[in-house]
Amino acid sequence: MxxxxxxxxxxxxxxxxxxxxxxxxxxxxxxxxxxxxxxxxxxxxxxxxxxxxxxxxxxxxxxxxxxxxxxxxxxxxxxxxxxxxxxxxxxxGGGLLAGAAIVASGTKEQKDYFLPRIRSGEHIWCQLFSEPEAGSDLAGLRTRARREGGEFVVDGQKVWTTNAHHADWGYLLARTDPDAPKHAGITAFALDMRTPGVTVRPLREITGTADFNEVFLDGVRIPADRVIGKVNEGWAVTTASLALERSSAGSGASLFGALNRLARLAGQVTRDGRPAIERDDVRQAIGGFAAEVYVNALVSAYGDSRALHGSGDVADAPVSKILFSQINLALHEYGMQLQGHDGVRIEGDAKVHDDGWWQDAFLYGRAFTIAGGTNEVLRNLIAERALGLPR
Ligand SMILES: Cc1cc2nc3c(=O)[nH]c(=O)nc-3n(C[C@H](O)[C@H](O)[C@H](O)COP(=O)(O)OP(=O)(O)OC[C@H]3O[C@@H](n4cnc5c(N)ncnc54)[C@H](O)[C@@H]3O)c2cc1C
Incomplete structure (x- = not known):
C-alpha cells in the first residue's frame, strides 16, 4: 500500500x-x-x-x-x-460493536439470532458500559448481576449511553463476582431493552440535543443464555469491541471539510470593515490549520500502513486520536473567534453563519477528547506502554 x-x-x-x-x-x-x-x-x-x-x-x-x-x-x-x-x-446504533463481541465470544444460537438482525437493521444496539463512578476506570463498574436459577437479576445504573432511547438491545457489562479482583468477576450480557425494570432517561447536552441517556436497571431479569462469552470473563469479551472503538476514532476524515468551511467563513466575516481573509494574521492561522490537518491525515495513514504490515505500535491509534481531537477543537474555536459577537448566535437565527454549524462543532468538539478513551488516559498509555515510562 x-x-x-x-x-x-x-x-x-x-x-x-x-x-x-x-x-x-x-x-x-x-x-x-x-x-x-x-x-x-x-x-x-x-x-x-x-x-x-x-x-x-x-x-x-x-x-x-x-x-x-x-x-x-x-x-x-x-x-x-x-x-x-x-x-x-x-x-x-452500536451493532458493529456488539456484533464484534458476539462474533468473537457468542454461542452459535446467539450468532444465528443476533447477527442477521444487526445486518438487517431490525435490532438497534446500545453499549451499556460507563457508570457514574466508572468511565476511564471501566473495570471499577458496580452494576451487579446475581444468579437466580436460570436467570441473572441485575441492579445498577449506566450513563452516557448513546442511542439507549432507540435501542432494542443493550450490550451490558455487570459484576457477577464482587469478591474477585477488579477485572475478573465481570460478565457481558445481551439485554432486551424492553425488559421490565429498564428505565431510560435522556440527558440533554451542552449542544441542546440528547444523544446520551442514563439507564437505570432495577431487578432486571436476563435469561442465562444471554450471557456473551463465559460468566466472570466479560473483560476479555469487551476488549474485542473496545479495540474496534479506539481504532475507528480519530482518523480525522471530517477535518478537510472543516478546513474548507473555515476558509469560506473567513471570506464572509469582516474585520475592520474588510473581509477577514484579507488580513495576514487570519491567512497565517488558516495556513497553520491546513498544515496540521495534513499532518493528521498522514499520521493516520502511516498508522494504517504499519498495521497492514504487522509493524503497528501501541501508540499509533492514541497518537492519531489525540492529534485529531486537538486540531478539531482548535479549528472550531478559531471559527468562533472569527465571528466575533456573532459567535453567540445559534441555529435558527437568521444571521447565524452556516446554519449554526460552527457553534455545534465548537461545543461538540469536546466529546472527541473524551470518547474512545480520554486524551489524558491515552497520554498515560503512550507514556507507559510505548515509551516505557514509570506509572
Ligand atoms: C461521544 C461519546 C459517546 C459515548 N457513548 C457511550 C456509550 O454509548 N456507552 C458507554 O458506556 N459510554 C459512552 N461514553 C462514555 C465514555 O466512555 C466515558 O465518558 C469515558 O470512558 C470517560 O469516562 P468519564 O466520563 O466517567 O470520565 P472520568 O473517567 O471520570 O474522567 C474524568 C476526567 O479525569 C481524567 N482522568 C481519569 N483517569 C485519569 C488518569 N488515570 N490519569 C489522568 N487523568 C485521568 C479524564 O481524562 C477526564 O478528564 C461516551 C462518551 C462520549 C464523549
Missing amino acids: QLGQDRELDALRKRVRELAAQYAPPRHPRTGVRAPEPEQIPALRKWTAVLFGEQLLGVNWPVEYGGLENPHPLHEKVVTDELVRIGAAGPV
Missing part, C-alpha cells in the same frame, strides 16, 4: 459515495457522532441494511454471517471514514 493511496480502497470509497447518494437518508448537518431523531429511525434501519447487505460493513464476520472471504484489512475503516468525510449517516 502506498501511504493514503490504494486502488482497491479507492474503488471502495467510490462505491460508498455512490450508495450514499442513492440510499443514505438526509441528515441534519450536525457534527460528530449523534443519536438520530425518532422520525429518522425507520430510514436509518433501511440504510443500515444497505451498508451490511452491500458488504460495506460486517466484512470481518464469518462468511456464513455475511462476511467476506478475504476482506482488505482496512475495508471497514475506509468505509467508516468515507461516510464521515461526505457527511452521510453510519449504521444506526
Whole structure:
C-alpha cells in the first residue's frame, strides 16, 4: 500500500459515495457522532441494511454471517471514514460493536439470532458500559448481576449511553463476582431493552440535543443464555469491541471539510470593515490549520500502513486520536473567534453563519477528547506502554 493511496480502497470509497447518494437518508448537518431523531429511525434501519447487505460493513464476520472471504484489512475503516468525510449517516446504533463481541465470544444460537438482525437493521444496539463512578476506570463498574436459577437479576445504573432511547438491545457489562479482583468477576450480557425494570432517561447536552441517556436497571431479569462469552470473563469479551472503538476514532476524515468551511467563513466575516481573509494574521492561522490537518491525515495513514504490515505500535491509534481531537477543537474555536459577537448566535437565527454549524462543532468538539478513551488516559498509555515510562 502506498501511504493514503490504494486502488482497491479507492474503488471502495467510490462505491460508498455512490450508495450514499442513492440510499443514505438526509441528515441534519450536525457534527460528530449523534443519536438520530425518532422520525429518522425507520430510514436509518433501511440504510443500515444497505451498508451490511452491500458488504460495506460486517466484512470481518464469518462468511456464513455475511462476511467476506478475504476482506482488505482496512475495508471497514475506509468505509467508516468515507461516510464521515461526505457527511452521510453510519449504521444506526452500536451493532458493529456488539456484533464484534458476539462474533468473537457468542454461542452459535446467539450468532444465528443476533447477527442477521444487526445486518438487517431490525435490532438497534446500545453499549451499556460507563457508570457514574466508572468511565476511564471501566473495570471499577458496580452494576451487579446475581444468579437466580436460570436467570441473572441485575441492579445498577449506566450513563452516557448513546442511542439507549432507540435501542432494542443493550450490550451490558455487570459484576457477577464482587469478591474477585477488579477485572475478573465481570460478565457481558445481551439485554432486551424492553425488559421490565429498564428505565431510560435522556440527558440533554451542552449542544441542546440528547444523544446520551442514563439507564437505570432495577431487578432486571436476563435469561442465562444471554450471557456473551463465559460468566466472570466479560473483560476479555469487551476488549474485542473496545479495540474496534479506539481504532475507528480519530482518523480525522471530517477535518478537510472543516478546513474548507473555515476558509469560506473567513471570506464572509469582516474585520475592520474588510473581509477577514484579507488580513495576514487570519491567512497565517488558516495556513497553520491546513498544515496540521495534513499532518493528521498522514499520521493516520502511516498508522494504517504499519498495521497492514504487522509493524503497528501501541501508540499509533492514541497518537492519531489525540492529534485529531486537538486540531478539531482548535479549528472550531478559531471559527468562533472569527465571528466575533456573532459567535453567540445559534441555529435558527437568521444571521447565524452556516446554519449554526460552527457553534455545534465548537461545543461538540469536546466529546472527541473524551470518547474512545480520554486524551489524558491515552497520554498515560503512550507514556507507559510505548515509551516505557514509570506509572
Ligand atoms: C461521544 C461519546 C459517546 C459515548 N457513548 C457511550 C456509550 O454509548 N456507552 C458507554 O458506556 N459510554 C459512552 N461514553 C462514555 C465514555 O466512555 C466515558 O465518558 C469515558 O470512558 C470517560 O469516562 P468519564 O466520563 O466517567 O470520565 P472520568 O473517567 O471520570 O474522567 C474524568 C476526567 O479525569 C481524567 N482522568 C481519569 N483517569 C485519569 C488518569 N488515570 N490519569 C489522568 N487523568 C485521568 C479524564 O481524562 C477526564 O478528564 C461516551 C462518551 C462520549 C464523549
